[in-house]
Amino acid sequence: MQRITWTAIAATATLFLAACAPMGGATQGTTAQQEANRQTVLAFYEKGLNQKDADAALQYVGNRYVQHNPTAADGPEGFRKFVAFLREKFPKSHSDIKRSFVDGDYVILHVNAVREPGTRGSAIVDIFKLENGKIVEHWDVVQPVPETAANKNGMF
Numbered sequence: 001m002q003r004i005t006w007t008a009i010a011a012t013a014t015l016f017l018a019a020c021a022p023m024g025g026a027t028q029g030t031t032a033q034q035e036a037n038r039q040t041v042l043a044f045y046e047k048g049l050n051q052k053d054a055d056a057a058l059q060y061v062g063n064r065y066v067q068h069n070p071t072a073a074d075g076p077e078g079f080r081k082f083v084a085f086l087r088e089k090f091p092k093s094h095s096d097i098k099r100s101f102v103d104g105d106y107v108i109l110h111v112n113a114v115r116e117p118g119t120r121g122s123a124i125v126d127i128f129k130l131e132n133g134k135i136v137e138h139w140d141v142v143q144p145v146p147e148t149a150a151n152k153n154g155m156f
Contacts, residue, residue, distance in 0.1 A: 034102040037130045041107040042100065044135055045126075049095045049113075054083035062134030069140050090115040095124075098156045105130050112145070112156055120145035123155040 030038075040060050048057030058076050067074045072082055086093055093115040101108040107128045114121030122142050129137035145155055 030102055033133070034104070036133060037105065037107050038100055038102050040130065040133060041109065041128045041135065042097065044128075045095065045097065045109065045111075048079065048083055049086070049093075052083050052087045052091075054080040057083070060135055062131055062136040064136050066137040068138060086115075092117050110156070113142075120147070 044057045044060040047053050047060075054076075058079065061076060061079070065075050065079060067078055072078055093113070094117075095111050095113040097109050097111050099110045101110075107130065109124075109126040109128075111124040111126060112121050113124050122144050124143075125141045127139040128135050143155075149155075
C-alpha cells in the first residue's frame with residue numbers, strides 16, 4: 001500500500017492549479033479579452049457618467065444597447081437622454097468606481113454615485129454585457145447610502 005504525504009498532495013495541487021490557470025492576461029485569472037472588456041466599461045462610464053459626454057461614451061456600445069433599468073430607455077438615444085438629464089439636473093455629479101469584476105462577457109462595477117457634492121449618494125452595482133468587445137446590455141441595482149447603519153462595515 002502506497003502512503004500519500006502532505007508534500008505529495010501539495011505538489012499535486014500546485015501542478016493542478018498551474019494547469020488550470022489561464023495563460024497571459026492582465027491579472028491572474030483574467031484573460032486579455034476580459035481585461036479589454038473591463039477597460040471598455042471603465043472608459044464608457046468615465047466618458048458618459050463623469051464627463052457627461054454621451055457621444056464619446058457611445059463609441060464603446062455595440063449595434064444594440066438593451067437597458068434593463070425600468071426608468072431608462074433602450075438604445076443610444078435612451079443613453080443620450082440620461083446623460084442630458086445628468087448634465088442639466090446634476091452637473092456636478094460624480095461616480096466613483098470602488099471595484100470592478102469580470103466574468104466572461106460581463107463586467108460588474110461597484111460604484112458610489114454622488115449627484116450632489118457633499119451628500120452620501122447611492123451605492124450602485126452596474127452589470128454590463130459585452131459582445132465582440134462592445135457593450136450591448138446594462139442592468140443596475142441602486143441603494144441610497146444611509147446616514148446610519150446597524151454595523152460599522154460601510155457600503156464600500
